[in-house]
Amino acid sequence: MxxxxxxxxxxxxxxxxxxxxxxxxxxxxxxxxxxxxxxxxxxxxxxxxxxxxxxxxxxxxxxxxxxxxxxxxxxxxxxxxxxxxxxxxxxxxxxxxxxxxxxxxxLTDDTADMTMALILSVPRRLAEGEKLVRSGEWHGWSPGGMLGHRIGGKALGIVGMGRIGQAVAARARAFGLSIHYHNRHRLPAVLEQELAATWHADLDDLLRTADIVTVHTPLNDDSRMLIDRRRIALMRPHVYLINASRGGIVDEEALVDALEDKRLAGAGLDVWEHEPRIDPRLLALPHVVMTPHMGSAxxxxxxxxxxxxxxxxxxxxxxxxxxxxxxxxxx
Known part of the structure; x- marks a missing residue:
């Protein structure tokens, strides 16, 4: 010793x-x-x-x-x-x-801000739009150009309702999202009321309910591969997955397979399983917004x-x- x-x-x-x-x-x-x-x-x-x-x-x-x-x-x-x-x-x-x-x-507010930016960016196709403008291929506004989805009225599923998860919930409410969460322990009633948040004791139930899923748990033995192939399959095809926590919480191979097969609508990723290496298939997907682990930057x-x-x-x-x-x- x-x-x-x-x-x-x-x-x-x-x-x-x-x-x-x-x-x-x-x-x-x-x-x-x-x-x-x-x-x-x-x-x-x-x-x-x-x-x-x-x-x-x-x-x-x-x-x-x-x-x-x-x-x-x-x-x-x-x-x-x-x-x-x-x-x-x-x-x-x-x-x-x-x-x-x-x-x-x-780093709570910084990470929550980045998460909210990804939540906005993926359904509204902001990264795709920015690349289109830079490419010189944009020919002006059209009724069907760069159509995305609004986030108001959608159900946000927060996996892990600690400091960052709560900060994301507070921001998301201002954008008209309904708040659903899964946490090892349920929040006090007064905090649930303040955030207008609905607790799901079963993570699988949350994943079946949410339109957008965002991950905010620490990476440890309990959370490693928490969002695995089976759980990714529980999400509906219009769902967006956001991860600004740690890459090892999400089975990246299963995520890429689901995105390629259009079993998920898109993803916003600030972290990866084998960081800084990124699966080349992810780089080829237009409906994935990727940032270089800058949530706290x-x-x-x-x-x-x-x-x-x-x-x-x-x-x-x-x-x-x-x-x-x-x-x-x-x-």
Whole structure:
């Protein structure tokens, strides 16, 4: 087991370029090793980075698995930059007494905004229209040109009604969508009333009901391939699937098959199962809107995430429990 005593000036490794003000603050507060450059570290570089640090600040592109944790004898805190922790072996960290923290809440509005943009973009064929204008093939307005579907009056099915799911629901109501959701635990009645949301205890029932389905669960053992081939088959042919959460929650091969066979009307995707690799068949489908994992990509959100990382390290270094410690339920 590693030495779990706190230290007033911990050795901190940041694995990837963060906003300047965040990097400068970390450098001022801690004995920091900052990796500059917007590329992920190689496996060998990551092993070298963790060999002597007390605190590791990784991002979603770093695989912090059991082998890496075993190669970090001094590691006491993994202060993740981001809310999702599916890239960290939480059980291995827990077994060695290493605390894991994340940065929840600060990206809620950014991700909900991106989700709403995809919900609008796919039925209204915005990406197709933009490409048509750029191509020089557009010859002006016509009654039958670029017809899509309105979203007002449609049923939005939200899979996962945490912070982001609730923020999406609040936005969607303003566009005239009715709100349906599936969650492990039902929301309090007062919150359901505020969001005008209908709970579906059975996910299959939600998928049969919704006109648009959007995914907002963390990726873990329970949610991996949650929207699998069988569940995709439950959705009606006019349904649009939106995913700005994690690619591994949706069976991508089954999704592409359904889109190709017109068993789904379209999809809006900000994440993929084998990111950054994308199935070439998806690239060929005009009724799929794709964005490069940018749901949380705002200047304000990145800085706020960095501030949470710093707060978690400082609280730990001062001998207190970090405010954003990841607990058992994430594993």
């Amino acid at each position: 590693p030495d779990t005593r706190r230290c007033s000036h911990p050795r901190v490794v940041v694995t990837r370029e963060l906003p300047d003000q965040v990097m400068d603050r970390i450098a001022a507060l801690f004995d920091a090793r900052l990796y500059r450059g917007d590329t992920r570290l190689s496996r060998d570089a990551l092993h070298a980075a963790v060999a002597e640090c007390d605190v590791l600040v990784p991002t979603v592109t770093d695989a912090i698995d059991a082998d890496l944790i075993a190669a970090a004898p001094s590691l006491k805190l993994i202060a993740n930059f981001g809310a999702g922790v599916n890239h960290i072996d939480l059980r291995a960290a827990r077994a060695r007494g290493i605390i894991v923290t994340n940065t929840p809440g600060v 705002t200047f304000e959100g990145r800085v706020a995430s960095g501030e949470k990382v710093i707060q978690n390290i400082r609280m730990w270094a001062d001998g207190h429990r970090p405010p954003d410690q990841v607990l058992e339920g994430w594993a």
